[in-house]
Amino acid sequence: MARKTHKSPEEAREAILDAAEAIIVDVGPAGLRISAVAKKAGMAHPNIIHHFGSRDGLVNAVADRIGHRATARITTAINEALTAAPEDRVKAITQVLDTSYQGDEGRAAVWMHMSGAKSSLKSNMQQIVELAHRFRKSLRNDANQENTNRLVMLVTLALVGEVVSGQGVKDALGFGDSEESRAHFRQWLAELLINLSDEQLATSLNTSPEIKL
Amino acid sequence: MARKTHKSPEEAREAILDAAEAIIVDVGPAGLRISAVAKKAGMAHPNIIHHFGSRDGLVNAVADRIGHRATARITTAINEALTAAPEDRVKAITQVLDTSYQGDEGRAAVWMHMSGAKSSLKSNMQQIVELAHRFRKSLRNDANQENTNRLVMLVTLALVGEVVSGQGVKDALGFGDSEESRAHFRQWLAELLINLSDEQLATSLNTSPEIKL
């Protein structure tokens, strides 16, 4: 087979998206330069405009691809978790947390979010909260829905925060920054999410009960 | 007093920093244009270079000012919290959470962090973790330091996450996005931080005890 110099449109688009996504991870959408993408993808820059119309078109395409990819991963992880055996709860929740925006993809997603891109966050969140509440109800039948919501919010925001400044915070607190350490933290989170009882979560905003330790 | 047309260097610098910070909150450091800052500050753009040397000099100055301002606020809040009466614990911790990067300043700080600016996070974190551990020890003398660290990490990351996507997550979960709602969430966090016992936090990574509900 001779060396192909003309790729199919799909191949070309994927190559360009890969290069663009890698750059966005580093410098964000505002820092993306078509010439830099072209150089990284090994082609001349007009070719990029040919495939995506404009710089903005490229950025939107990257955002869409990241969103769809993450949503697909999260959905499958949740479906697996929903069919997991009760004793595999912690592992299942940990898996969902691990699966949500991972590594560089998380950084890209945060960049997009900060830059005002619409995201597929909402549908993912609603799936996750439903999963979490099923788990909590399986532990205690009258589990409080609002507490589930708050816990999911807490965990979600913490995962986002980890993407932004996880390394810095861990340095400051003396935790390592290895992937093992990050996984350890997520597992700790998953356990917290499952193990907390509604008593600990009682909203004492009106009444302030003395909670025993 | 005649209309002043020449400001003192300090006044000019502050006016420029105000304009630049407002722009960075919206579009991030990479999106900051000297001409836009000049327009917002009501002056010609060379004047900005005169005062800050270059575009990068301006961005660094904004980052420094935000860092110093936040560190000062957090430090005073912590000092007040450390002298609070025991029954004011929740209020004191809530106050510290409220005081950490607030509103637009938080967005600016996240932008800076994503863009690779060095931050004053570390010293702030260490102060906060010390404060938190004092509280936890006052509740139970043998409070576990590592659990304190993990809790502080969790709360810190959640606050960062709230800056990035708090509104989106709250929308998805059906919480309002008013300042009242945000304050409510922070208070809930403060209570969680204080009320959690080490039993709930037992690291079951090695042994997986069945924790009663």
Place this chain on the structure above:
DNA sequence: GAATCTATTGACAGAACTGTCAACAGGATG
């Protein structure tokens, strides 16, 4: 009031970036 200092600005230079266009070239179809 003269001299000095510096905050301020209009005009300009140079670079970088996006997008256009005509031409080229690989691959598919008849």
Place this chain on the structure above:
DNA sequence: CATCCTGTTGACAGTTCTGTCAATAGATTC
């Protein structure tokens, strides 16, 4: 092999942005 389609590119135009420079104009000092 001829033709068509389209992926690909070099050259170019227009815009925008950063930074320079010389000149202007408040403010301060003597």
